Amino acid sequence: MTPRRTIPPLARGVLEKDRRALARLMTLVENHESAAEASMAAIYPHAGKAHVIGITGPLGVGKSSLISALLGHLRSKGRTVGIVAVDPSSPFSGGSVLGDRIRLDRAPGDNGVFIRSMASRGHAGGIAETTREVVRLLDAFGMDVILVETVGSGQVDVEIRDIASTSLVVVVPHLGDEVQSLKAGLFEIADVFCVNKGDLPGADGAARYLSEMVSLGTDRDGWRPRVVSASATAAQGISELWEALEAHERFLDEKKLRAGSERVRLGRELVELVRERVGDQLAQKIDDDPQLDRLLAQLQARTIDPHAAADRLFRAFRPET
């Protein structure tokens, strides 16, 4: 065990379910303030209990409405819910690019819900790391379920599988564009598919088509992705959707796959954090280290190419702490 140190006040606040402490610590994390570090360390042992679900899919498929519907369903069952919106077009993040701003069915003063949208500026990589920490905070805060909404494009910084144990991919009946998106990687990450707007014509066909694709695909550790039709606006299929998501969690437990997948996620996080430290050290040196200065001069003179220069710099790298 880590030595019992004094728990920083903000971390203590989060563990005691103080929403303001939670929000403030999230802000510190988002701004990469060093003041957050001790609190995040103190909080880490208390995280790891929540059911973290990544929700992704192309623009305009109604991810946010579906999240609202899931939220209502979960609250009616007494489950507490954290929502993290990484999608810049999400109404949760205050975006309204597609004009589909929705009303959030959350009773005023309901302490069983906490919604956080990620600032979308951040540098590449930064968002994945920050999202992971925000999810960890909601987890330590005691939320039973955490829904992480991302836009389903390979371009997104957040590789949702690095954060969530279950991935839900949302599509709409008209599959033209979606097939393209599925090809682009969504198919491989889905544990559950939801054909949203299931009351529209073509929904049955889309669900059948997806089920066929799934049955043609290979299992992942013995899990065959489920396909559920739902209509967030008509409040149809929501409990079936939740059942499918829970079934995947049960599957992870029954097959004892949870520890293995957590190890993979923590390993990726660790590698990323070390990469960051290396980058920070080099970025600090770039203005005053004579060796780096020479290398950059050679690059500008085009007498060395970037990969050869990187190989040289990598070989010479020694951590400074």
Added chain:
Amino acid sequence: MTPRRTIPPLARGVLEKDRRALARLMTLVENHESAAEASMAAIYPHAGKAHVIGITGPLGVGKSSLISALLGHLRSKGRTVGIVAVDPSSPFSGGSVLGDRIRLDRAPGDNGVFIRSMASRGHAGGIAETTREVVRLLDAFGMDVILVETVGSGQVDVEIRDIASTSLVVVVPHLGDEVQSLKAGLFEIADVFCVNKGDLPGADGAARYLSEMVSLGTDRDGWRPRVVSASATAAQGISELWEALEAHERFLDEKKLRAGSERVRLGRELVELVRERVGDQLAQKIDDDPQLDRLLAQLQARTIDPHAAADRLFRAFRPET
């Protein structure tokens, strides 16, 4: 100088303006094939001459139509043009999320144009690096101007200023959402603003508003961003837009800022490439290194937190080549 080695056939093809060699090498680069490395090294000394312009802005502002119009203008002046679409919703990348697929005004068989869309799967970070290399290939191929289209969200992997020497930010007259986007970082990166659809009501107001914001802001090295109204569909303002973009390039040359900004870009690239090598080495070790295994076990037991673990791993890091 690097020793004169045999130039790989694909690289030679690119330098001899063979379009098929160019396309094939781009594919190798996108797939991270090691076969691309020697060619990219051979090509590097021949790049660095093109005028690289990043074009960004929120979804639906008509970036692609504007690029088409700029392309027509540049071709009419005899300039050769490369186009790289990183935006997944771009018609150039075959996407049609917003249904605004456009007709590209390119004469069949015009060898002065080469268009490449980036596969949007790729992992975070991967796209920025690949885009940089694709731009470099178009540059070495001899394109005078290279237009790089990205979606204007901070979420995008590509930090356009790391690739382009001039950044164009496109907005539309109705500024509601755009103001939000501008706050989110677009304002700081713009060398030139284009109010597109300048024939729509509100365009003058938007341009005036932007000009005011610009005049309130601080110069960057003495450059005050230009604001241009244009209508891609009505083919208005395109030559004025091009003049503004060229003015920024002239400014860089006159103030001798080009070398400095190139050095910053190359430095960032170098740091990123070294980070990649560190990540690769650690990722390879994660399955068989006993020290890493112990660290991951402690992380899972929550007796150490990720940042403390990363500090320990970082301090122990030694490059292996």
